[in-house]
Ligand SMILES: Nc1ncnc2c1ncn2[C@@H]1O[C@H](COP(=O)(O)OP(=O)(O)OP(=O)(O)O)[C@@H](O)[C@H]1O
């Protein structure tokens with residue numbers, strides 16, 4: 430069996446990585462791997478231990494009994510830690526606020542990157558769209574298609590705010606920008622590495638963004654299967 434084609438997509442918070450990647454994967458018959466979910470699930474697990482994600486030793490300790498599973502099916506997305514379904518819980522603001530602490534621990538990044546590569550290799554799909562912050566540069570730097578999906582900060586904040594209607598828009602925007610500032614100290618997902626194609630969705634609607642991503646995928650994979 431040949432290895433799946435990897436489509437690598439990075440970008441800042443709220444740029445549309447997960448929603449656009451999921452829809453593009455459906456259209457291609459590919460798998461979809463949300464790498465942020467692993468960091469979020471570990472942050473959730475650390476919080477369940479009553480620990481603080483800014484304590485690297487506590488994060489490494491909690492990772493010792495972190496029984497993580499994720500679906501790569503874009504039509505049946507779920508995330509589990511042990512017997513617990515955490516698909517919704519890992520999107521809660523308390524987890525979003527805590528996740529950057531987990532992402533800052535180098536040994537954790539190494540461990541999850543090994544897991545991501547294994548999940549892609551064992552996906553049983555012709556291809557997998559893998560999205561996150563360091564996929565184009567660290568996890569899959571040799572992927573045939575590498576995309577930086579971006580949008581203006583105020584547009585990203587407005588889109589996220591439209592999702593979280595019960596929360597104050599200014600607070601949602603502040604939390605999104607704070608997370609980007611913290612995450613960008615660890616990996617650079619704001620500038621495209623050499624060979625990475627930028628898709629800027631500031632002036633595109635959702636369907637146009639999916640089409641723009643699919644056009645990059647098609648031009649990068651022509652003749653590969
Ligand atoms: N081009 C677009 N036009 C309008 N809305 C969009 C567009 N792209 C994404 N969205 C919407 O923006 C919101 C944020 O998208 P999404 O959750 O996919 O971003 P993300 O990059 O995965 O964020 P995070 O990194 O915080 O998980 C969603 O409600 C999504 O439907």
Ligand SMILES: Nc1ccn([C@@H]2O[C@H](COP(=O)(O)O)[C@@H](O)[C@H]2O)c(=O)n1
Pocket residue numbers: 442464465466468469528529532560561562563564608612
């Ligand atoms: N490749 C990645 C993916 C994610 N992170 C960290 O996880 C957080 C949550 O990611 P979302 O895509 O669900 O927003 C993110 O804020 C990063 O801290 C990462 O470091 N590398």
